[in-house]
Amino acid sequence: MLVSDVDSTFLTQEVIELVAEHAGAREQVAEVTTRAMRGEMDFTQSLHARVATLAGLPVSVLAEVRAALVPTxxxxxxVERCRAAGVVTALVSGGFHEAxxxxxxxxxxxxVLANRFEVRDGRLTGRxxxxxxxxxxxxxxxxxxxARHGVPIERTVAVGDGANDAPMVRAAGIGIAFRGxxxxxxxxxxxxxxESLLDVWxxxxxxLERD
Known part of the structure; x- marks a missing residue:
């Protein structure tokens, strides 16, 4: 089984920074993101602070963000190789399902497991x-x-880039820091x-060779 972080791992970007650009808050949000990924700031607190800057944005901006995503x-x-080899794949993200x-x-x-934006009357609430x-x-x-797929933990690979990936990476059979x-x-x-996530293969x- 392969479990991957998303922002700056499966994607080249940080999704919340793309959204924040529409609110004129990209630099402010990027600074907080960097501190959180270095482990200098609690992730949950940092996420609340970053999302708060997005209050009032129309939910339509998320379509523009989706169109701008660039996979690593x-x-x-x-993923194609994993599917062909019967490897279960998962994205586990501190980012957002909507993106x-x-x-x-x-x-x-x-x-896929990620956060969700609170939306009211077609706009992000900042929560x-x-x-x-x-x-x-x-x-x-x-x-x-x-456990659900009957995969022994030693047959799992987890990959991420930031401090909030550390427990997952430590728990996996093989824990990988990608440009970490x-x-x-x-x-x-x-x-x-x-530069390539295919280096995980x-x-x-x-x-797989242990079979």
């Missing part, structure tokens, strides 16, 4: 709807999906600095 080089090819679900469905991803997908949620999702922040690199089994092959 090799990401879609990695990534369409791309995930077209790529053939098996599971998150429902529980926050934080670092511990990511870890629990890895473990729950592995120091806080994640410290706890990962593998650190990839290349050889590590999945190692697990």
């Amino acid at each position: 080089p090799g990401a879609l090819e990695l 990534i679900d369409e791309l995930a469905a077209s790529a053939g991803i098996d599971h 998150v709807s429902g529980p926050i997908v934080d670092a511990q949620t990511k870890r629990r999702t890895l473990e729950e999906l592995a 922040k120091p806080a994640l690199v410290e706890v990962s089994d593998v650190h990839l600095e290349g 050889p590590h999945l092959e190692r697990i």
